[in-house]
Amino acid sequence: MTPELAALAATAFIHLAAVGWSQKCLTDDIGKEGNAAPRDGELNLSTRTNRLRRALANHTENIGPFIIAVVLVELTGTNGPLTAMAAWVFVAARTLYLPAYAFGWVPWRSLIYTVGLLATFTMIVRSLF
Amino acid sequence: MTPELTALALAALLQVAQLALYSVAGQLQAGTRAALKPRDDGIQLTGKPGRIHRALNNHFEGLILFAIAALLSAHAGSSAFTAACGWIYLAARILYVPAYVFGWVPWRSLIWLTGLVATTLMILAALL
Numbered sequence: 001m002t003p004e005l006a007a008l009a010a011t012a013f014i015h016l017a018a019v020g021w022s023q024k025c026l027t028d029d030i031g032k033e034g035n036a037a038p039r040d041g042e043l044n045l046s047t048r049t050n051r052l053r054r055a056l057a058n059h060t061e062n063i064g065p066f067i068i069a070v071v072l073v074e075l076t077g078t079n080g081p082l083t084a085m086a087a088w089v090f091v092a093a094r095t096l097y098l099p100a101y102a103f104g105w106v107p108w109r110s111l112i113y114t115v116g117l118l119a120t121f122t123m124i125v126r127s128l129f
Numbered sequence: 130m131t132p133e134l135t136a137l138a139l140a141a142l143l144q145v146a147q148l149a150l151y152s153v154a155g156q157l158q159a160g161t162r163a164a165l166k167p168r169d170d171g172i173q174l175t176g177k178p179g180r181i182h183r184a185l186n187n188h189f190e191g192l193i194l195f196a197i198a199a200l201l202s203a204h205a206g207s208s209a210f211t212a213a214c215g216w217i218y219l220a221a222r223i224l225y226v227p228a229y230v231f232g233w234v235p236w237r238s239l240i241w242l243t244g245l246v247a248t249t250l251m252i253l254a255a256l257l
Contacts, residue, residue, distance in 0.1 A: 011197065012248075013252075015194050019245070033234075036237065037232070038183075039183065040175065
């Protein structure tokens with residue numbers, strides 16, 4: 001397995017961590033029954049829970065382009081030190097993004113997000129040339 | 130095409146179907162004009178259309194993870210186990226929609242968990 005595909009697998013585990021953490025916070029707020037219910041109406045959630053739900057939504061949004069980047073690099077055979085490094089920079093950035101959101105690290109969360117996005121675009125641009 | 134990739138293609142079509150269902154149900158409740166406008170004030174769907182919307186949003190999260198699992202399986206090699214996981218994921222996500230809309234408690238959560246576990250096992254199988 002190439003470093004880029006391994007990074008993609010690592011990204012899946014970050015997603016699982018984001019799901020697990022936000023689920024735990026949600027259950028702390030509204031209980032198991034509230035979580036299992038169809039959640040009609042406003043959910044009254046704590047700041048921490050809302051942050052983790054936004055972090056998960058952002059993670060979902062950013063995995064999409066990263067999957068595209070990995071697929072493009074693999075299919076064009078442009079793997080190399082640059083794409084491997086970019087892929088793992090993405091993984092590091094997205095790992096840090098979760099605590100950065102949960103604990104309100106300002107302005108670091110935004111910088112971490114930007115690093116992840118730039119890493120993705122580095123891979124996509126590399127696959128084109 | 131590996132069975133996992135076929136399941137991924139069908140899961141993508143399920144997402145299109147969920148989007149169409151959301152569009153129809155949402156417009157029936159909030160009106161087509163509200164849907165066409167830039168939605169500056171947000172549209173708060175209630176009742177079943179709200180549930181359909183939340184089920185759609187949840188599948189974005191599940192589908193992106195499953196896409197990774199299916200790609201890794203295609204690369205690492207398909208097995209009977211990973212193929213079964215792929216079909217279990219698809220079945221779970223199809224059942225998830227009525228489970229949400231009709232408020233099957235706690236089955237919706239269990240169905241959701243089944244899809245998540247199947248996806249995770251596929252990824253682990255590709256790595257090991």
